[in-house]
């Protein structure tokens with residue numbers, strides 16, 4: 064049933080490293096090979112063999128209205144007809160900027176880039192530029208894109224200057240990245256004890272790149288306190304959780320207020336977009352107003368702006384959408400938990416808005432080490448059996464799942480029923 068995809072994968076591998084343009088797509092952590100996609104249809108993906116899957120990945124988050132939403136599709140087509148890119152300002156950028164900052168009391172200006180990676184990289188440059196400091200604090204298991212200073216791994220697992228986690232990243236760059244365990248206040252305090260040169264803490268307040276692992280309120284509060292006491296900036300990386308966890312992202316859920324917020328995914332509705340935003344007094348230090356340099360040929364691309372603008376307008380016009388999405392996320396995760404219990408399988412779940420996570424773990428994981436202690440083989444088998452039955456979950460235990468607005472309770476119940484069958488065999 065995967066014949067054409069297997070052939071396409073072989074052909075792709077001969078001209079593209081690993082056959083994919085982003086490593087997670089290669090199915091390395093699970094069984095089988097990746098289905099090659101022909102098209103999307105609302106909640107579904109259709110592959111080139113004609114298999115149809117209920118899609119809980121939704122392009123890793125951006126498609127909150129599902130595939131081929133008519134309103135977004137139409138505005139994209141209209142915009143495309145006027146030209147793909149101008150390298151000159153358009154009103155669309157101001158409109159999308161307004162839609163974003165309207166949602167936040169603490170954000171006054173935003174700049175658009177073309178990916179989440181670029182958004183975070185630029186936010187960190189801004190934090191370093193305004194503080195005049197070099198070090199940054201990041202947490203194990205949080206992903207902030209693939210820029211050099213953010214590709215670090217833990218040394219001994221203690222708060223430490225990070226070692227590069229990829230060849231090609233000079234240690235000279237990662238030596239400015241201090242790494243601490245997520246949700247571990249003692250290690251966070253140690254970073255500030257070891258360095259008086261910390262420009263910022265960067266955190267996913269609702270971590271979604273080690274599975275779904277929200278930061279505790281206490282931990283976020285400590286991040287804020289330490290930043291305030293040491294003249295550092297607190298950056299919330301909301302590339303995933305922005306307009307996903309709630310209309311205000313994590314900021315609509317947690318009590319702590321960051322200095323800088325990064326966006327991506329949903330604000331582009333499936334087009335390549337990122338953004339970072341802060342108070343005017345910080346943002347005005349970016350060039351051309353200020354001296355901190357940041358630029359992009361395709362930044363604020365009109366087609367991407369139009370798609371994002373329509374998406375945010377639709378989200379704001381629909382007062383109950385996040386409640387609906389969360390009800391479905393809870394329906395799915397509590398159903399999965401129930402069938403896991405029935406089949407004597409250790410299983411943990413959580414949701415935030417339209418984001419959901421599940422782990423084959425004995426306890427609810429609160430950091431990367433605990434996530435990694437789960438039963439990854441069981442996850443791989445679960446993933447494969449669900450895929451064969453037409454349910455497309457993220458191909459790694461370290462990813463978050465997404466509900467889109469076109470998903471129905473019937474589809475979710477069918478997922479739970481299939482999971483029951485699969486878990487009986489695990």
Ligand SMILES: *Cc1c(COP(=O)(O)O)cnc(C)c1O
Pocket residue numbers: 177178179180181183206207208209267271272300301302303304327328337
């Ligand atoms: C996806 C993601 C990024 C990177 O965004 P890209 O568009 O893939 O570069 C950064 N931070 C978080 C939290 C993400 O989920």
